[in-house]
Amino acid sequence: MILAPSLTGTPMRLPEGTWAMLVVAVDVVNHTDPDREDDIALFAGAWVAEQPSAELCEGDLVVVLTAPEDESPDSDVVDVELLLAHHHRWRRVGFWASLDVRWPWTTASTVAAIIELHTDAAEADTFPSGTTSPSPSGLRDYAGNGDLVDLLAAGLLHPGDEFRWNRPALDICHTARIEPDGRLRLEDGRIYRTPSGATTALGGNHQNGWVTWQRTSDGVSLSDLRATLRTRLSLPTDVSRKK
Known part of the structure; x- marks a missing residue:
């Protein structure tokens, strides 16, 4: 409804x-x-x-x-x-x-x-094997939470990047593109702030849009990109460079 x-x-x-x-x-x-x-x-x-x-x-x-x-x-x-x-x-x-x-x-x-x-x-505990979470003191106490706009700012996404959601059981493939402001535009022009909002609007109730949307160019999911960003954030910022 x-x-x-x-x-x-x-x-x-x-x-x-x-x-x-x-x-x-x-x-x-x-x-x-x-x-x-x-x-x-x-x-x-x-x-x-x-x-x-x-x-x-x-x-x-x-x-x-x-x-x-x-x-x-x-x-x-x-x-x-x-x-x-x-x-x-x-x-x-x-x-x-x-x-x-x-x-x-x-x-x-x-x-x-x-x-x-x-x-x-x-x-918070979902990170690639061998990495650790930032362990923030609160839900919002670390910079960047892996929203689409954060992925754009980090250079992991670019305006115009195309993503696909393949639904083989229905013989349907949806496509969407990343907007400059960090939103997702569907083929019919509808725009959504979150990947899961887009999948739900397309009739995929309870679908995790971060997992289902995969970049057309390389098959990488939004969830993978978010994990990459959070791994970067978990690294120390004052690491000395070796000469």
Whole structure:
């Protein structure tokens, strides 16, 4: 279910017999102008019937919609709660009271930040064999996190680089190109900030875009390029040169 931007009616309550909405993908274009509202490139979710064990859902983020206590069940406002499966528990990581039908826009930036931060934490130990992680004191305490714009700045990506996502089972091959601002442009002109946002928009729910997108010229995946960057960041910066 695509909540935004192609809105066909924002859900304001959980359907009967459901526990929450699983956030499948969210992609937000942040603007530096404080007076300009962030744009949502994609906000997609799927209904979950029963509450699963958090132990089996590490990293999953869900939205719970409930009627405010002082409102009737059929009112046009909603309380929005975010729950994250983390360390074997469903933990509340966000709450907004009495939002209107634009609640996906109101919550999107927070949802995107939570997913990005948790993904960085989960990937912190994922480095090529024989290397070690930077061991930062916080999720954002080391320079560069391997976003597309970081790969551009490091010279590992270049504007115009073409990437392919081969889906042999469907006999489909998607292509996309890197934009100068570090976003990914699909063949149909749609632009996404994250590789996984692009794969989800193409119908690949739960696909890890960092792994699936491979550079046409050499077959190197975005995940490989990110690992290369993080390996560079883990090296000491004051190594003396041998003459």
